[in-house]
Amino acid sequence: MTQSVEEPATLRVGLLQTAPVFGAVEENLARIAELRDRVGPVDLAVTPELSVTGYGFTSPTETDLFTSDDPRLAALVSAGVAVGFAEKNPSGLPWNSYLLADPRTGTRHLQRKLQPVSYAPWNEHLSFQPGAELRTAGFGAARIATAICNDMWHPVIPWLAAQGGAEVLIVPVASVEGSDPDRIRRTWEVILEHAAVLLQCYVVFANRCGTDGGARFWGGSRVLGPDGSVLVSLGDEPGAAVAELDMTALRRLRAEVPLLAESRTEFLAGAFATNLGSEREQLRV
Numbered sequence: 001m002t003q004s005v006e007e008p009a010t011l012r013v014g015l016l017q018t019a020p021v022f023g024a025v026e027e028n029l030a031r032i033a034e035l036r037d038r039v040g041p042v043d044l045a046v047t048p049e050l051s052v053t054g055y056g057f058t059s060p061t062e063t064d065l066f067t068s069d070d071p072r073l074a075a076l077v078s079a080g081v082a083v084g085f086a087e088k089n090p091s092g093l094p095w096n097s098y099l100l101a102d103p104r105t106g107t108r109h110l111q112r113k114l115q116p117v118s119y120a121p122w123n124e125h126l127s128f129q130p131g132a133e134l135r136t137a138g139f140g141a142a143r144i145a146t147a148i149c150n151d152m153w154h155p156v157i158p159w160l161a162a163q164g165g166a167e168v169l170i171v172p173v174a175s176v177e178g179s180d181p182d183r184i185r186r187t188w189e190v191i192l193e194h195a196a197v198l199l200q201c202y203v204v205f206a207n208r209c210g211t212d213g214g215a216r217f218w219g220g221s222r223v224l225g226p227d228g229s230v231l232v233s234l235g236d237e238p239g240a241a242v243a244e245l246d247m248t249a250l251r252r253l254r255a256e257v258p259l260l261a262e263s264r265t266e267f268l269a270g271a272f273a274t275n276l277g278s279e280r281e282q283l284r285v
Helices: 024-039 071-078 149-153 156-163 181-198 247-256 266-282
Strands: 010-017 044-046 081-087 096-103 108-112 136-139 142-146 168-173 202-207 211-212 215-218 221-226 229-232 239-246
Touching: 010 024, 010 247, 024 044, 024 071, 024 081, 024 239, 071 081, 071 096, 081 168, 096 142, 096 168, 108 136, 108 142, 142 156, 142 215, 149 156, 149 168, 149 181, 156 168, 168 181, 181 215, 181 221, 202 247, 215 221, 221 239, 229 239, 239 247
Parallel strands: 010 044, 044 081, 142 168, 168 202
Antiparallel strands: 010 239, 081 096, 096 108, 136 142, 202 221, 211 215, 221 229
């Protein structure tokens, strides 16, 4: 009897680390296109948070708002480039959104930032409406989810993405150096490695570089494997890199060490309700 051989499955990902300028939409789009040309054939090319709009620590103008089907984004999105932008919201503040599409199937994956930063100097809650849904989507040989920057600082979000079947976490970021650059970089290293290892997934971290709104962004974009190792990385200047993700090996790992499958999800709702009720009771005392 002939033993069946598992069909290899890979996802080839390009990292496009850009230095967008707030409000310079056409120039930002052109720079993304230039880097996309540099990486050659990939299934998906990933850019940072607000890679189209720029990050100005203030609300974008009406002319710099996009819809998910905006023709200005069409050429990049149809070529498999994931882009971050300020999405027009008919009922109020725009969303901080991230869009990618599979050019082979037409599948579109739009994620809105769930946790806008509510403290200085970002104060994103004054400029952006929080998203209300965490989505996963099939993309090529993998199932993916997007966690935008601060969403990764809330561990339940990447955990829920993995529980929803995500094998690859796309993490577009606009992280500044701040007063302690080493601490910021180290914190992100811990967050990314923690997610990769405990959620048994690939993590594609795309941070921007350059200066915008008076702040310096440190880049350091990278791809991590499910063992926490760094497969490729970039420095603090605009650049591009490519990583090939072995989905067959990832699925074998999840089958052999079923961390996600053994999660006791059935008790979470009750535990949350119990803890919340306890906190409220303490406040009355």
